Amino acid sequence: MILDREQEIEQIRVNEVREKLQTRIAHMSPDVQDLREQVVEIRKDLWDEVTVNMSHTDDVNETMASLKQQSELLSERERSHRHTFLMLQKMNRLLPAPYFARIDFVEAETEEGHTSEQIYIGMSSFIDTDGETFLVYDWRTPIASLYYDYAPGPAAYDTPGGTVTGTMQLKRQFIIREGRIRYLFDTALTIGDEVLQQVLGMGADPQMKSIVATIQKEQNAVIRNDRSRLLIVEGAAGSGKTSAVMQRVAYLLYKHRTTLRADQMVLFSPNPLFNSYVSAVLPELGEENIRQTTFQDYLGSRLEPEFQVEDPYDQMEYELTATHQPGYNARLAGIRFKSSALFLQVLSRYKEHLERTGMRFRALKFRGHAVVSAEEMNAKFYSYPSSVRLANRVELMQEWLMERLAVLADEEVRKDWVQEELNYLDNEKYHKAYMRLRKRKGLGNSDLHEADEEEALLRRMVVDEHYKKLRARVRRQRFVHIPALYRQLFVGGTLLTELNDGELPEQWEEIGQYTLQNMDVSLLSYEDAAPYLYLSELVQGFRMNNTVRHVLIDEAQDYSVFQFEFLKRLFPRARMTAVGDFNQAIFTHEAAFRDEEAVANLYGEADTERLHLTRSYRSTREIVEFTRALVPGGERIEPFNRGGDKPRVTLAAAGADAAAGARHAAARIHALRGEGFASVAVICKTAAESLAAHAAIAQAGATEVALVTKRTQALPPGAVVIPAYLAKGVEFDAVVIYDASPAAYRRESERKLFYTACTRAMHVLELYAPGELSPFVAALDPGLYALNGVQEEQPAGHRVREGE
Numbered sequence: 001m002i003l004d005r006e007q008e009i010e011q012i013r014v015n016e017v018r019e020k021l022q023t024r025i026a027h028m029s030p031d032v033q034d035l036r037e038q039v040v041e042i043r044k045d046l047w048d049e050v051t052v053n054m055s056h057t058d059d060v061n062e063t064m065a066s067l068k069q070q071s072e073l074l075s076e077r078e079r080s081h082r083h084t085f086l087m088l089q090k091m092n093r094l095l096p097a098p099y100f101a102r103i104d105f106v107e108a109e110t111e112e113g114h115t116s117e118q119i120y121i122g123m124s125s126f127i128d129t130d131g132e133t134f135l136v137y138d139w140r141t142p143i144a145s146l147y148y149d150y151a152p153g154p155a156a157y158d159t160p161g162g163t164v165t166g167t168m169q170l171k172r173q174f175i176i177r178e179g180r181i182r183y184l185f186d187t188a189l190t191i192g193d194e195v196l197q198q199v200l201g202m203g204a205d206p207q208m209k210s211i212v213a214t215i216q217k218e219q220n221a222v223i224r225n226d227r228s229r230l231l232i233v234e235g236a237a238g239s240g241k242t243s244a245v246m247q248r249v250a251y252l253l254y255k256h257r258t259t260l261r262a263d264q265m266v267l268f269s270p271n272p273l274f275n276s277y278v279s280a281v282l283p284e285l286g287e288e289n290i291r292q293t294t295f296q297d298y299l300g301s302r303l304e305p306e307f308q309v310e311d312p313y314d315q316m317e318y319e320l321t322a323t324h325q326p327g328y329n330a331r332l333a334g335i336r337f338k339s340s341a342l343f344l345q346v347l348s349r350y351k352e353h354l355e356r357t358g359m360r361f362r363a364l365k366f367r368g369h370a371v372v373s374a375e376e377m378n379a380k381f382y383s384y385p386s387s388v389r390l391a392n393r394v395e396l397m398q399e400w401l402m403e404r405l406a407v408l409a410d411e412e413v414r415k416d417w418v419q420e421e422l423n424y425l426d427n428e429k430y431h432k433a434y435m436r437l438r439k440r441k442g443l444g445n446s447d448l449h450e451a452d453e454e455e456a457l458l459r460r461m462v463v464d465e466h467y468k469k470l471r472a473r474v475r476r477q478r479f480v481h482i483p484a485l486y487r488q489l490f491v492g493g494t495l496l497t498e499l500n501d502g503e504l505p506e507q508w509e510e511i512g513q514y515t516l517q518n519m520d521v522s523l524l525s526y527e528d529a530a531p532y533l534y535l536s537e538l539v540q541g542f543r544m545n546n547t548v549r550h551v552l553i554d555e556a557q558d559y560s561v562f563q564f565e566f567l568k569r570l571f572p573r574a575r576m577t578a579v580g581d582f583n584q585a586i587f588t589h590e591a592a593f594r595d596e597e598a599v600a601n602l603y604g605e606a607d608t609e610r611l612h613l614t615r616s617y618r619s620t621r622e623i624v625e626f627t628r629a630l631v632p633g634g635e636r637i638e639p640f641n642r643g644g645d646k647p648r649v650t651l652a653a654a655g656a657d658a659a660a661g662a663r664h665a666a667a668r669i670h671a672l673r674g675e676g677f678a679s680v681a682v683i684c685k686t687a688a689e690s691l692a693a694h695a696a697i698a699q700a701g702a703t704e705v706a707l708v709t710k711r712t713q714a715l716p717p718g719a720v721v722i723p724a725y726l727a728k729g730v731e732f733d734a735v736v737i738y739d740a741s742p743a744a745y746r747r748e749s750e751r752k753l754f755y756t757a758c759t760r761a762m763h764v765l766e767l768y769a770p771g772e773l774s775p776f777v778a779a780l781d782p783g784l785y786a787l788n789g790v791q792e793e794q795p796a797g798h799r800v801r802e803g804e
Ligand SMILES: Nc1ncnc2c1ncn2[C@@H]1O[C@H](COP(=O)(O)OP(=O)(O)OP(=O)(O)O)[C@@H](O)[C@H]1O
Pocket: 196, 199, 200, 209, 210, 211, 214, 215, 216, 219, 235, 236, 237, 238, 239, 240, 241, 242, 243, 244, 581, 584, 617, 618, 728, 729, 730, 731, 759
């Protein structure tokens, strides 16, 4: 066989490269050790100098000079230690599998008479001792993109100097383990992507893996896009959006390695669970992890403790479970309105309105009296020229109030209460105050004998002590009454009508009532949190983070226009990558993601690019064919060709109780685990249902099943019970939908949640429905799934209530 012969030749090369790696590693290891010792030594010296010589004043200058020199030396050594250490780490990582691909490429201009160049591609570059021969090319080098973008034939790649064209004569993939070539494929000879088949056929992991060896062309476009300010990626469930984002981070860190650091990139993800799920990818790629957070964390950090901010999961639970509670529809209408582009516009008009009138202030109170009243502040505020921006006026007010406080404090010093307080100063406090005074005045002990002066100073100190709080309030601009400003929008309706083109939103009264009642008890519902903060920043100026250069948003379909607008303003120097899937938009609020205009407005059309990922890799073809039929436009989702069983739908007898469902789930967990599926998830609709299901399943005999809640920090291995909205972004070998009856999934608003739940399955998808099938399933072509346990007189699809 030609390939066997080829494999032998390739194995010889693998061995050679590995030997060179080993030699280099052996050569470098003592360097790292030596540098580490030097660093430790210099640190020790530094410490000695500080502790020994600083006690003698004569030595101070000399010591300082030497310290400076030493610390420069230390930084230099630390840098080279780090650099060498990282190099060593990279080589150690290359050792078991130095590369995963080879391409043979002939540049167009040199085609005549030239042999093709062999490019071996791996996790990082490895250059021979001559300093120029690349034994391995980093997958992020320009030339490596040929591998991802082309089949053999004419091919081209971009370099900083322009496009290089030529012919790819060979495209070879390897799977190398512990230095041995296990598989070798030439894509010109075989059909389909064998390596990808193998990778996708493996089991799910509690942590996401990198996809570096099998990045697909459309994904490569996402990873290497470096043109636009805002890159939007719309992609089907399982199309590799998150994977591409992580690879993109690694790519950008490599491409801009002299100017971009990992801590200048931030990933916004849907929940802490997801954070830990993706946290292994970058280290696996030899890069440091970037900063990871969630939007609710950010809101919390800004709004708490003044408010208790509802989290999105509680909002979600409400949406899913409170359907029969009074006020439910009004709250949903509120959620929609408060996250809409319209409300964003209302707030910017409100800002213009406030430039003229309507500001609200909190009086500065001292000992029960207003020392500066809200009216005075109002008058002062509107006495500034109207051309001065709101935030600048607030700053001017701040200065003015500080000056006012200084004058007031001078007056206060003479008041009787100060004397009274002085009388009651206990000895210890008095002494402390006295010592502090001396220090502050820089006087020797004997200089403070004048009683009058001493008393004046002590009085000043007492007043200062009290005024500290007031000054802090002014410094933090707490005199601007943001809660009142926000409330004002929901009182009466006249203001909102004026700002909202003469209209009030649907169910306006209830929305207003609900908002005000919450705020009365210092509660901000999730839908209010972003607009509230936005308003406060419109008035007081936007806080900015100028160090972050790249913001990445996963599950971007769940972000409202407010959230996008926020992130744009919060990170003014950053580029943004937003990836999402509109079919998984599980929140009621309006997704900016689909609103092309709203998104284009963010940075402008010219700076916005949209890319699409339509191929789905996570699930078997059968599962994708089933899930894509659940959503409108699903026919555009293309399954990767990996076969498996059809989703299995079990229709239990009408009247089957919850215990029967739990018994079924317990039995299926047991069976699936027995078949070798390491991760099995029983997906419920809500947290409440998950809690009950978890207990019932344990009672039915499956005790080693973990319950995932919004507080779970990392996905537990093995079997789990999890609410659908927390399963976003993650995946399992096998998924059992706990209740696929109309009792759980019937309303149109639940369709996307149902779709999200089903698309978590990689190899096996099973649905259990007591009595009837959810209309989403009943409407499907029955050929898409295998049905079990149907009662003869009640075939699937005939016992279904009309969906709403
Ligand atoms: N090119 C690829 N090579 C190997 N595996 C891939 C590739 N692309 C995607 N995958 C795998 O497909 C699965 C889904 O990928 P990922 O989670 O990134 O998709 P997603 O679009 O973010 O999904 P969702 O929106 O459903 O959460 C993962 O297991 C990932 O490793």
